Amino acid sequence: PSETIRELARELATAEHAVVYGRIGTCTQAFGTVASWLVDVCNVLSGNLDEPGGAMFPKAAALAANTFGAPGVGQGVRTGRRHSRVRGAPEVQGELPVACLAEEIESAGDDRIRALITVAGNPALSTPNATRLQKALDQLEFMVSLDLYLNETTQHADVILPGRSPLEDSHFDVVFNQFACRNNVRFSPPVFEAVPDHPEEWETLLRLAGIVNGQGPDADIEALDGLVIASQVQAAVGADASPIHGRDAGEILSELANRRGPERVIDFALRSGPYGDAFGARPDGLSLARLEAQPHGIDLGALEPRVPELLRTPSGKIELAPEPILADLDRLAEVQPAASRGGALVLIGRRSLRSNNSWMHNIPVLMTGKPRCTMHVHPSDAQRLGLEAGALARVTSRAGSVDVPVEVTDAIMPGVVSIPHGWGHDQPESRLGVAAERPGVNANVLTDEFELDPLSGNSVLNGVPVSVQAL
Template identity: 60%
Template sequence: MTVVDPATRPEAAPAADAGTRTAFRTCPLCEAGCGLEVTVARDDEGTERVTRIRGDRDDVFSHGFICPKGSTLRQLHEDPDRLRRPLVKRDGAFVEVGWDEAFAEVDRLLTGVVAEHGREALGVYVGNPNAHNISALVYLKPLLKALGTRNVFSASTVDQRPKEISSALMFGTGLSVPVPDIDRTDHLLLLGANPLESNGSLATAPDWPGRLAAIRERGGRVVVVDPRRTRTAERADEWVAIRPGTDALLLAAMATTLLEEGLADPGAAGPHLADLDRLADLLAPFTAEAVAPATGVAADDVRRLARDLAAAPTAAVYGRIGTTTAEFGTVASWLVDVLAVLTGNLDRPGGSMFTRAAAGSATTRGTPGVGRGIRLGRHTSRVRGLPETMGELPAACLAEEIDTPGEGRIRAMVTVAGNPVLSTPHSARLDAALEGLDAMVAVDIYVNETTRHADVVLPAPSALEKPHYDLALLQLAIRNVANWSDPVLARDPDQPDEWEVLARLALVAQGVGPDADPAVVDDLVVDSLLAGAVGDEHGPVAGRDPAELKAMLGDERGPARIVDLMLRTGPYGDAFGARPDGLSLEALRAAPHGVDLGALEPRLPEVLRTPSGKVELAPEPIVADLPRLEAALDADPDALRLVGRRDLRSNNSWMHNVEVLVKGKERCTLHVHPDDAARLGLADGATARVRSRVGEVEAPVQVTDAVRPGVVSLPHGWGHAHPDVRLGVAQRHAGVNSNVLTDDTVVDVPSGTAVLNGIPVEVAPA
């Protein structure tokens, strides 16, 4: 492994001015994991303030790359709207209180609801920022267990859940996601992905712009399939303007072409595959000619795309949110990996490969090559009967579980770093439903469109006041790396660490009371992880004494101790002294620019955790959904469809309160193709009314040929006009909430994921 010496640069050495210092940390704002160099100045009173943030040129992964969001951590920290003290609602208005008073109120509220209605009257929503947050990733589990309810919802079912399910069914775990080896591939096919704006997702990598450019510079080819000519498509070799929601049909036809023309060759993965011989029959209805009317991609182009993929020396297929938040998200996610198999690019350098993460991965624990796999639908939602996946119910049914009367109705909600009023379907219904709750508790740094309904808001520290380790995202990295970040700034004197907030909330939920010591939860987490590590007969500390290992971890509380444990028992770890040169938290702290653990390497079959020990190419839940896909061949190709989009300067809804990220030209506009604008009587700059089955919004029109005819586009995460939110900058740039239009009754069947792309709409001048 490669470690960069922190003394190799002038900026890393002690500053000449004793009043300034330099800190290094990983940006927590998206999945890219860019390294930051943070300059901190101290005034005469000893108060520290960040004066500059730029890319860390010595970071082993990002090499100085930074997007516009990363430099705004100071603005987020200093935002006057960011909460510094807990809020409790008194007579309909929020008032600041101390932490003890806040937790006493939480205890009163939750205990009352549970006493009267039972634990199934509780609901939980976990937002997207938790995936970038080491405290949440570790301490949410005991909180959910303490709440004791099956009504658990998260941003996963408005994002990546179809890919998690297809990966778990095929390879054994939800994070067994083959990532595109973009640094070594000769041919990259991207579907529904715009990494030049979103920095990639489920394929953690800084500097996607540079990495995609490098493919072309070395003679490779980049092809983008998307209803929009995105920034990524503009820099690609080819843009394929597909109709929204039909990616699964295109992928199925490409697979059929490979099978029909004798181009399928799984290569070295062949001995590890189950049901390869079933694919031809399963995909037979999806010929290039059959899918062309529905997809809008000519049959000859479908076949050419397949042949190009097979002919490339190495090739990778990458599908992202445009494919997962669609009507056939799970099938499309499966077919992405089927194409990797058929072209011999699964588990191959330059193809689709599996990360070997330094900490926390289920694919580096237990018996190599075999496991329990996944069970879906262990319970269902009360109202509609939508199935559970990975311990969660679909967010598409959250509103109805609150506002539909009857036994088991959700009467109290706990939200953690989430804004479902803006990010989940049929937003107006959910907004109204939250108003009718008996109690609501939120862990959040803002009073936003969702937390305005809360009775108690518990703020977490700012990103600069928290430690950071990408426990989840480094399991999806295109290169094996590890970076630890200590807090850059000290917390306010009365601000508890985030893990303490979540642990104390868990103790309240468990019924222990508002004054219990959060260290109890911390020890329980450590003891549980140690028991698993010493009980793993294939692990590096099998059979060791847990008490001895716990003593070796030291007395440091919170995520640092837990990450140390995970690192030391992971695939590169020091195994508590058995491998002296291995990783530990101490080793990462000595390497502030990170540790490079090398390029991805083939991992079949040891990476598998399926019961059969094979890659399952025909999982029953996916096979059962293929008739529904076949019926989509007859869908109306002329219907006007709405798709979402992202902007490089915004990350969901909570980044809209930073002036530097939202200033300038209006970004929350309705993109309309010139042909559609002429047909519908829409003028550039005028206002249009957009109506779906469940709602309508008005937005300014932007006429552009960057969308294909028959497609209109609104960005995701806007709609900050409500007077009760405390987001001054966002309110001045309010925009409209596209999820007012999202139909909560339309979901991807295997996953229950909401369909946010390809929504049928009517558009007219306002």
């Protein structure tokens, strides 16, 4: 209700400390960019951005874009530098929408997609109108997958190259330390010794890169690995804001020579990062050797205000009203109110603590207990539609249809139904023994590949119009 919204706004404006937070649920819908922007607008206007108790920014020890380059200025976000071939969807931060993948494979033309490499992903389950993409994958001339499983995606591959067990690999968190509520860093060595002669994934990826670049299957992996780190060192010593600006690249490389692959990249990123030892210039700073000596990690302290230092905008300021977002507000104004939909339903997703997308469904200990791939529906909608708890219902959208068990709950709003994503392990050519015992249904059979947030290119995975019929 509007009065509740106004009350929340007043409380936000007058609270000593407050924060508005939004994530996947607000992003993967038709106005994901606008919704994400409005979260920031609320925090800025209420004085809660970059303030203790509000929305703050961690300073990651390595590989964070907001610690590279000159503090406070940058190019900002650029989009539309190229477009997809079939529908002309714009590139966003170097990527095209995955919703375009099927049509780019299917549509004739000299530059259609003929080959595909997947790395531990499952797009056959995770992309909108998954049924269409599964059919398109069979039209590829060649497909190679790096994966541990023969799953819904890799069953289409000509070659599957298995990686090591996660327990045979070292681990360094790049992404989530950039979302942390306290600055910290940790490196985890492998738990078990790897099987002899089983290449690491980075070695396989470099070999594939060598093949793609015409060097053949006997490409010199060590040379390619050396090229990767040399390019990073050269960029850092040439950057004015780098802690190692002006240093001799050969000297830096010699200090990294005892490592290879990702661990060498991590060591370099740590030592040239905001807390690093700068290869001797800051003796108490971080290095991979120091993390190895402290296996439980290092506490780097509480979050501190970082604006304007972390900004990478052309103006050097928070650009709160970018024109592309303001222009999209006209589209928002045209949205039909829920009250006028005449009893129509919309579909949203969800996931449980035991399930991370489609990754965890083949692990026996996580698949015990009651079935979790059910359709949540409000009691009033269940009564209106004649739905019974535990019985099957048919859910239909423009893209497809699934039959799913009903779970009646007042935890969901009237007019909304919810099916978790990442399920649908009923493909006959997959070999997921545990997952196949409780296959569930794939919610992305229902999502529509033509429905995108035009600013980000994200697929609309929440708010999908559907009809529901009791079976």
